[in-house]
Amino acid sequence: MAKTILTVDDSASIRQMVSFTLKEAGYAVTEAVDGQDGLDKARSGKFDLIFTDQNMPRMDGLSLIKQLRALPTYKSVPILMLTTESSDAMKSQGRAAGATGWLVKPFDPAKLLEVVRKVIG
Template identity: 70%
Template sequence: MGKMVLTVDDSATMRQMVAFILKSAGYQVMEAADGENGLRASKAQQFDLVLTDQNMPGMDGLALIKALRALPQYETTPILMLTTETGETMKAQGRAAGATGWLVKPFDPQKLLDVVQKVVG
């Protein structure tokens, strides 16, 4: 059974693209449309990796990361930001919140797989 990945993004197209790439590589993928749904899914099921967008209505990516890091089962789980944000300030905020890494959209599918394999195997 492949590793479980949660992808959180308010763009259905982006979620579907990430899911397709990861499923093709043997990962199991669950999708969430925003931070609240992502947090709810994460409490109901343990994921090996969380990929989250930053800019979403309601709970944004930084708030989701902070909420996940507050849960004992997600203290060490890799969490990657997948976002259009490229500023150093935002990256620093991501690191401070507990993000493991950062991928900028649009992304290269192979780079996404390389990073995912690096952090979860």
């Protein structure tokens, strides 16, 4: 059975690029349009990995990570930030919130897959 990945981003083009890259590599992908949508989908399913943007309407990425880490199902599920934010301060906040790793947009599809394979196989 394919590993399942939730990708949360308010940019439709980024969601499509991430989904396409992951699906081509054999992963099952669910898309969410913002942090609140991501949280709702995470609560109604079980994902092996979650990608989230930082700057989104309704709920930002750090808030989403904190909410997910509070749920028993997602205490140890890898959560990767995929964002334009690249400051050390923001990365530090991400780690404090429970992010597993950080990728900066625009992303290289090969690098994205390399990171995914590292964290979930």
